[in-house]
Amino acid sequence: MQAFKTPKQLQAHRKKIIESRPADRKAIAVCAGTGCKAFGSLSVYDVFQKTLKSSGLDKKWELRATGCHGFCERGPLVLMFPSGTLYQKVKPEDVDEIVEQTLVKGKTIKRLTYQDPVTSKWFRREQDIPFYKHQHRLVLKQNGMIDPTSLDDYLTIGGYGGFLKALKMRPAKVIDEVKKSGLRGRGGAGFPTGTKWEICAGTKATQRYVVCNADEGDPGAFMDRSVVEGNPQSIIEGMLIGAYAMGASKGIVYLRQEYPLAVQRLGLALESAREAGLLGKNILGTGFDFDIQINKGGGAFVCGEESALIASVEGRRGVPKRRPPYPAISGLWGKPTNINNVETWATVPLILDRGHKWFSSIGTEGSKGTKIFSLVGKVNNTGLVEVPMGMTLKEIVFGAGGGIPDGKSFKAVQTGGPSGGCLPESKLDTPVDFDTLVQEGSMMGSGGMIVMDESTCMVDVAKYFVGFLKFESCGNCTSCRDGLQRLYELLSDVCEGRASMETLDLIEELAGTIRATSLCALGTTSVNPVLSTLKYFRDEYVAHVKEKRCPAGVCKSLITYTIDEKNCNGCTICAKKCPEQAISGKKKKLHIIDQQRCIKCGICKDVCKYDAVIVA
Amino acid sequence: MTVQFTIDGLEVKAKEGEHLLDVARRHGIDIPSLCHHEAVEPIGACRVCLVEVRSGQKTTITTSCNFLVEDGIEVHTDTAEVRKHRAMNLELLLARAPKSDVVRKLASASGVTRTRFEPLAYEPLPNCILCELCVRTCDMLGHHALTTVGRGDKKRIGLPFNKPSDNCVGCASCLSVCPTQCISVKDTPTQRAIWGQKHDFILCKVCGAPVITKKHRDFAISEKGLPEDYYDTCEKCKQSAASKRFASVVW
Amino acid sequence: MSRTPKLDKKLISSILQQHKAGDASALVNVLHDLQAHLRYLPQEALEMAADHLGVSYAQMYGVATFYEGFHFKPRGEHVVTICMGTACHVRGAPRLLEQAERDLNVESGGTTKDLMFSLEQVNCVGACALGPLAIVDGTYKGSMTPAKLSNLLKKMHKKGKK
Structure with a gap:
C-alpha cells in the first residue's frame, strides 16, 4: 500500500478502487468469524480457493474470507454477490457442487439454503431470511462484505469517507455533528457521546487520550468481538475522527485477551493504516499526529469500568476509583481521556460520512440509531442482530430470533449483561432503548440478550450472575465483595432447599445495601438479576422454599432422575454411560437408578434415545 | 478555593479538594470508619463511614472518607437510611472478623450484636477486614x-x-x-x-x-x-x- | 527430579527487551508475553519484569493475581477450558465442568498430578452460538455434552500415555 501524503491522494485512490470494483461484481464471501471458524469455515475457504483456481474461475469470482455475518447458529456461512444467495452449514465437500451448480450454471442448491424451523419455508437470499429481514444493519453489514485484513476492501465500501469529511471541518464542528446525531455510548450507560467529547476537548491539557473500550466482558455478548474481528478499520477511523475532534495524539485499544483473533486482526489493521499514512506523524500532510496501541486485558470484567480500565492501563490493579473527577477531565496519567466502546467508535465514521440527520432519523426520541444485540440462549436463531432503537423485545426474540426451539415456551429475556434484569413475557412489548429498559428494572448494557425458556430456573440464573459478579468484583468494597459472597450463599440455600421465607427477606435487605453503598457500577447494579427475578418470578423462589421443588427441574438438590417404565426398552446405554454405576437393569428389561449413588450429572438423559429418563 | 456547606445542620467551611470525613472530624462530628488513616489516601473499602448527601433534588448515600466536598451540599450523618446500610455493612464485617474488638464495638453501636451469615470458609489472616x-x-x-x-x-x-x-x-x-x-x-x-x-x-x-x-x-x-x-x-x-x-x- | 522446567533467564530477558524499560503501562502486555512463552508466571520472571518496568515486585504480583488470565504454577500439557458464559450456562455448562472435574480428578483451576491436564474455566469467549463450549488446547469444541467431553478426555489421555 502506498503512503498517502494528502487527503486528495487518499480520495483519488478511493475513487479509483471504488470504480474498479463495481457493486455488481461476482464475489463469494466465506464467513471467517470465530463462530464459523469453529464450525470449519476456513477449510471451506481453502477448498473454494483451490477449486476456483483449478477451474480458472478465480478470474471471474472474487473470494473473500470475511468477518462475522451474525448468523452464527448456521455456520459456516457462504454468501454470494451480487445474487445475495446464502448457503448455510456448508461443508468442504459441498464446495465442488456449489462451484458447478451455482457459480457456473446459476442454479440454487436448495438443501444448502435456509429453512425456517417454524414455518418450514425455504429462503434463498440472505436479505429475505427472517433473521436478517427484521434487522437494520449499519455497522454489522460491512462485516460480511469485506476481508477484514484488507484496507482496500474497507475503502471500497466507503471507508475513510467520514474521516476525509472531518478533516475539512473544524474540530468543534465535528463534535457538534456527533452531538446533533444523538449518538449515545453503546457500552451500557448511554451517555451522549458528543457531550463527552466536548468535555474532554474543553479541558485544558498538553496531552489528551482517546481509548477504545474493547473489554467486552459481559458473558453472552460478542458484538464487539465481531466488529473488531470483522471490521477493524472502522474502529481506527472512528478513533481518528475522535482524536482529530478532541485534539488527542494517542489512542489505546483496551482489548480482551480472550479474543486472540481480534488482537491479531486489529494488529494487522493498525499496521496497514500506518503504512497508508493514516496513523503516525503528520497524517495526510495535515499536521495532525495520532497513533494507536493495543493494551490487552488480563481477564477481569471490572476493567470494563472506565476508572478500572485506566488503572489497568497504567499498570495497577483494576480497582475502580471514585468519580468525579471523570476521565474526560482527569483520566490516563491525569490527562483528559475519552473512552468509548467499540460499537460507538465504529458508528462515528458513518455519522460523519452520511450526516447527523440521516443517523438521527433512525431510532427513538431519546435513543438514536441502531444497536447490535447478541441474541443467545434458548432461541432458534442465535447470533448477532442489529436493530433500530425502539424495536420491541418481542420483535427481536420472535422476529429476528425466530422464537424458542423445541416447542418450549418463553420464560424470560435478560438484557444488560450480568447486571441486567430478567424481563418476563408480560414485558415483551417493551421497546428496547436506553431509558425504557431502566424503567423496567433492567438495562441496555452493551447488548447481551439472553433468552430463557421453561427449562431455565430463574433462581439458578440469579445465583449464576451473583456467582459471576462475586468472582469478578475487584474486592474493594465490603458491600460488594462480602455482600455478593453472602448473597450467593443465601441463593444457594434457596436452590438447595435450605431456605425459609426469612431468607428471601434477608436477600432483599442485603441487596438493598449492596446497591446503595458500593463504589462503582459493578456493585450498584449487581443485584439487578436478583431483584428483577424476585419481582417477576417470585413464585419460583417460593416453590423452592416452601415446596422444596425446582419447577424448571434444574436445581440438583431438589430433583431426582428416574426411568420411565413405558419408554425404557432396556437398551443398556444409560447403565454403560453412568459414571457412578448407579443404573442397573438387564438387557431389554426396565432399568432402575439407584438414588443413593446418583450424582445427577444428567448423562443418562443425554444418551437415552427413547426419552425414558425423567427429571422431576 | 473555599467551599461552604452543612453537616447535620452545622455550617462548615473547607478547602476545595478536601475529603468530607476529614472536615467532619475537624468540626468534632464523629463518623465511624475502619479503613481510614490520615497518613494515606482513602480508598473507601469498609463502607462504614456512610453519610447522606443532599445536593439540589438529589439525595445519595455515600462514603465520606473519599467524598470531595462541594459547595452548598447538605450532609446528614445519622439518618435512618445511613443507619440501616451501615448496620448491614458492619454485620458483613462482623461475620468476617468476629473476634475483632473494634468491629464488635462499632457493630454493637449500630445495633448489630450477631451476624446472620456463616463464618467465612477461607481467610489466611483471621479477622482481616481487607481494608488495605x-x-x-x-x-x-x-x-x-x-x-x-x-x-x-x-x-x-x-x-x-x-x-x-x-x-x-x-x-x-x-x-x-x-x-x-x-x-x-x-x-x-x-x-x-x-x-x-x-x-x-x-x-x-x-x-x-x-x-x-x-x-x-x-x-x-x-x-x-x-x-x-x-x-x-x-x-x-x-x-x-x-x-x-x-x-x-x-x- | 524436579518437574518444574529450568527457567531460561535469557529468554525472559529477551521478552522483556521488546518492551520499553520503565513503562508500567506495558505491564499486562508483558505478563501475556511471558506467559505465552513460559506457560505460567514463575517468581523469577515476575521479579525480572518488575525490575524492567520500574514497579515493585509486590505490585507486579498484586496486579498479576488480579487477573484471571494468569497462572502461577506450571500448567498441564493440555489445557481444557470450559466456557461458563451465560449462553453456555443455560445450555448446561456447569454439567460439563463437573464432568471434567470428575474425569480428571482435579478441581477447576487445577492441574493433574502427571501434569498432563489443566482444567480451567473462562467467563465467556464470545462464541455463544456454539454453546456449551469446551476449549481444548485453544480449539473450540461446540455443542458439547458431558458424555462427549468424557470420551474426548479419555482419548487424549490414552494418546498422552503412549
Whole structure:
C-alpha cells in the first residue's frame, strides 16, 4: 500500500478502487468469524480457493474470507454477490457442487439454503431470511462484505469517507455533528457521546487520550468481538475522527485477551493504516499526529469500568476509583481521556460520512440509531442482530430470533449483561432503548440478550450472575465483595432447599445495601438479576422454599432422575454411560437408578434415545 | 478555593479538594470508619463511614472518607437510611472478623450484636477486614513488601507467592495501622518474628532494650541519610542523656 | 527430579527487551508475553519484569493475581477450558465442568498430578452460538455434552500415555 501524503491522494485512490470494483461484481464471501471458524469455515475457504483456481474461475469470482455475518447458529456461512444467495452449514465437500451448480450454471442448491424451523419455508437470499429481514444493519453489514485484513476492501465500501469529511471541518464542528446525531455510548450507560467529547476537548491539557473500550466482558455478548474481528478499520477511523475532534495524539485499544483473533486482526489493521499514512506523524500532510496501541486485558470484567480500565492501563490493579473527577477531565496519567466502546467508535465514521440527520432519523426520541444485540440462549436463531432503537423485545426474540426451539415456551429475556434484569413475557412489548429498559428494572448494557425458556430456573440464573459478579468484583468494597459472597450463599440455600421465607427477606435487605453503598457500577447494579427475578418470578423462589421443588427441574438438590417404565426398552446405554454405576437393569428389561449413588450429572438423559429418563 | 456547606445542620467551611470525613472530624462530628488513616489516601473499602448527601433534588448515600466536598451540599450523618446500610455493612464485617474488638464495638453501636451469615470458609489472616491500610502504609513508607492479592471473594493481603519478602524490614508499621490487629508480630528481647521471617533487633548500647530491627536501621540510614550511630541508643536513653546534658549546662 | 522446567533467564530477558524499560503501562502486555512463552508466571520472571518496568515486585504480583488470565504454577500439557458464559450456562455448562472435574480428578483451576491436564474455566469467549463450549488446547469444541467431553478426555489421555 502506498503512503498517502494528502487527503486528495487518499480520495483519488478511493475513487479509483471504488470504480474498479463495481457493486455488481461476482464475489463469494466465506464467513471467517470465530463462530464459523469453529464450525470449519476456513477449510471451506481453502477448498473454494483451490477449486476456483483449478477451474480458472478465480478470474471471474472474487473470494473473500470475511468477518462475522451474525448468523452464527448456521455456520459456516457462504454468501454470494451480487445474487445475495446464502448457503448455510456448508461443508468442504459441498464446495465442488456449489462451484458447478451455482457459480457456473446459476442454479440454487436448495438443501444448502435456509429453512425456517417454524414455518418450514425455504429462503434463498440472505436479505429475505427472517433473521436478517427484521434487522437494520449499519455497522454489522460491512462485516460480511469485506476481508477484514484488507484496507482496500474497507475503502471500497466507503471507508475513510467520514474521516476525509472531518478533516475539512473544524474540530468543534465535528463534535457538534456527533452531538446533533444523538449518538449515545453503546457500552451500557448511554451517555451522549458528543457531550463527552466536548468535555474532554474543553479541558485544558498538553496531552489528551482517546481509548477504545474493547473489554467486552459481559458473558453472552460478542458484538464487539465481531466488529473488531470483522471490521477493524472502522474502529481506527472512528478513533481518528475522535482524536482529530478532541485534539488527542494517542489512542489505546483496551482489548480482551480472550479474543486472540481480534488482537491479531486489529494488529494487522493498525499496521496497514500506518503504512497508508493514516496513523503516525503528520497524517495526510495535515499536521495532525495520532497513533494507536493495543493494551490487552488480563481477564477481569471490572476493567470494563472506565476508572478500572485506566488503572489497568497504567499498570495497577483494576480497582475502580471514585468519580468525579471523570476521565474526560482527569483520566490516563491525569490527562483528559475519552473512552468509548467499540460499537460507538465504529458508528462515528458513518455519522460523519452520511450526516447527523440521516443517523438521527433512525431510532427513538431519546435513543438514536441502531444497536447490535447478541441474541443467545434458548432461541432458534442465535447470533448477532442489529436493530433500530425502539424495536420491541418481542420483535427481536420472535422476529429476528425466530422464537424458542423445541416447542418450549418463553420464560424470560435478560438484557444488560450480568447486571441486567430478567424481563418476563408480560414485558415483551417493551421497546428496547436506553431509558425504557431502566424503567423496567433492567438495562441496555452493551447488548447481551439472553433468552430463557421453561427449562431455565430463574433462581439458578440469579445465583449464576451473583456467582459471576462475586468472582469478578475487584474486592474493594465490603458491600460488594462480602455482600455478593453472602448473597450467593443465601441463593444457594434457596436452590438447595435450605431456605425459609426469612431468607428471601434477608436477600432483599442485603441487596438493598449492596446497591446503595458500593463504589462503582459493578456493585450498584449487581443485584439487578436478583431483584428483577424476585419481582417477576417470585413464585419460583417460593416453590423452592416452601415446596422444596425446582419447577424448571434444574436445581440438583431438589430433583431426582428416574426411568420411565413405558419408554425404557432396556437398551443398556444409560447403565454403560453412568459414571457412578448407579443404573442397573438387564438387557431389554426396565432399568432402575439407584438414588443413593446418583450424582445427577444428567448423562443418562443425554444418551437415552427413547426419552425414558425423567427429571422431576 | 473555599467551599461552604452543612453537616447535620452545622455550617462548615473547607478547602476545595478536601475529603468530607476529614472536615467532619475537624468540626468534632464523629463518623465511624475502619479503613481510614490520615497518613494515606482513602480508598473507601469498609463502607462504614456512610453519610447522606443532599445536593439540589438529589439525595445519595455515600462514603465520606473519599467524598470531595462541594459547595452548598447538605450532609446528614445519622439518618435512618445511613443507619440501616451501615448496620448491614458492619454485620458483613462482623461475620468476617468476629473476634475483632473494634468491629464488635462499632457493630454493637449500630445495633448489630450477631451476624446472620456463616463464618467465612477461607481467610489466611483471621479477622482481616481487607481494608488495605497495611499495604497502603507499607507502600507509603517505601518498603513495598506487602500487596493485595487476587480479587473479589478471593482477595487477600499477603506477600508475593506467600514467601518471606526481602523488602520487609520488620518495622511492624502494618500492625500499628491495622484496625483489627490481625497481623502476627512476635517480639522477644532480641528478635522480632513477622511475615514469615525473623529480624534481629539493634539493642540499646545503654540499657539493652530493642531499638529497631537491623534491617530497618539499614533502610532508614541509607534512605534518610541519618548518621550511622543514630539508632545505637533507644529513644528513652537518648532523652535521658539529653536531659542530663541539659542539666549539666543549666546547673 | 524436579518437574518444574529450568527457567531460561535469557529468554525472559529477551521478552522483556521488546518492551520499553520503565513503562508500567506495558505491564499486562508483558505478563501475556511471558506467559505465552513460559506457560505460567514463575517468581523469577515476575521479579525480572518488575525490575524492567520500574514497579515493585509486590505490585507486579498484586496486579498479576488480579487477573484471571494468569497462572502461577506450571500448567498441564493440555489445557481444557470450559466456557461458563451465560449462553453456555443455560445450555448446561456447569454439567460439563463437573464432568471434567470428575474425569480428571482435579478441581477447576487445577492441574493433574502427571501434569498432563489443566482444567480451567473462562467467563465467556464470545462464541455463544456454539454453546456449551469446551476449549481444548485453544480449539473450540461446540455443542458439547458431558458424555462427549468424557470420551474426548479419555482419548487424549490414552494418546498422552503412549
